[in-house]
Amino acid sequence: QQQVKQSPQSLIVQKGGISIINCAYENTAFDYFPWYQQFPGKGPALLIAIRPDVSEKKEGRFTISFNKSAKQFSLHIMDSQPGDSATYFCAASMRAGSYQLTFGKGTKLSVIP
Amino acid sequence: NAGVMQNPRHLVRRRGQEARLRCSPMKGHSHVYWYRQLPEEGLKFMVYLQKENIIDESGMPKERFSAEFPKEGPSILRIQQVVRGDSAAYFCASSQGFGYTDTQYFGPGTRLTVL
Numbered sequence: 001q002q003q004v005k006q007s008p009q010s011l012i013v014q015k016g017g018i019s020i021i022n023c024a025y026e027n028t029a030f031d032y033f034p035w036y037q038q039f040p041g042k043g044p045a046l047l048i049a050i051r052p053d054v055s056e057k058k059e060g061r062f063t064i065s066f067n068k069s070a071k072q073f074s075l076h077i078m079d080s081q082p083g084d085s086a087t088y089f090c091a092a093s094m095r096a097g098s099y100q101l102t103f104g105k106g107t108k109l110s111v112i113p
Numbered sequence: 114n115a116g117v118m119q120n121p122r123h124l125v126r127r128r129g130q131e132a133r134l135r136c137s138p139m140k141g142h143s144h145v146y147w148y149r150q151l152p153e154e155g156l157k158f159m160v161y162l163q164k165e166n167i168i169d170e171s172g173m174p175k176e177r178f179s180a181e182f183p184k185e186g187p188s189i190l191r192i193q194q195v196v197r198g199d200s201a202a203y204f205c206a207s208s209q210g211f212g213y214t215d216t217q218y219f220g221p222g223t224r225l226t227v228l
Contacts, residue, residue: 004155006155031213032213032214034216036219041221042221042222043117043204043206043219043220043221043222044156044204044219045218045219046216046217046218049214049216051214089155089156093213094213095212095213097169098161098168098169099161099208099212099213099215100146100158100161100169100172101146101148101156101158101206101217102158103148103155103156103157104155105153105154105155106153106154106155
């Protein structure tokens with residue numbers, strides 16, 4: 001059972017465009033939702049994170065939108081650049097237990113000039 | 114300030130051999146997580162350790178896999194009698210252990226290939 005579903009699997013965006021990646025979760029005990037960025041041959045790195053008590057969080061060109069009632073959250077990358085080309089993972093964790101991250105399957109983003 | 118270090122970066126083993134993967138957490142971090150990434154898949158939690166203790170191994174296969182984080186030295190993920198299905202990228206992450214919003218910092222991974 002996949003607890004965090006991510007779409008699309010791959011995304012091609014023109015430079016300067018908006019990239020949008022969506023995630024949905026099932027377990028209402030999830031209480032923290034980070035996004036990770038991974039370049040080929042590297043480990044994932046935290047990009048931005050949100051808790052469900054806010055509906056939006058913005059850091060530079062990256063914005064998370066969160067819809068608690070729909071159990072969905074999304075990452076928006078404004079003014080996408082070729083350097084943003086990477087695989088993006090949404091994840092979720094809960095305040096109980098070992099704080100392990102449950103990841104989506106990832107979205108491979110390609111930003112073309 | 115060095116990040117999370119993993120070695121080796123690439124490991125090739127024949128079926129039936131043992132694989133030992135090492136992870137040195139960031140300075141000051143005493144909490145280590147191991148995750149496995151299969152091709153075209155997200156990362157899957159395997160085990161969570163603190164110094165000298167296994168806290169949660171619910172994601173680890175019951176047989177052939179073990180993990181440790183000794184008082185001194187790196188955390189070790191050990192896979193005995195490897196099979197082709199063990200081929201994957203293995204990542205460790207470390208954190209300060211302040212809670213569920215504490216950032217997990219990932220190492221570059223060890224890519225295991227089983228021939």
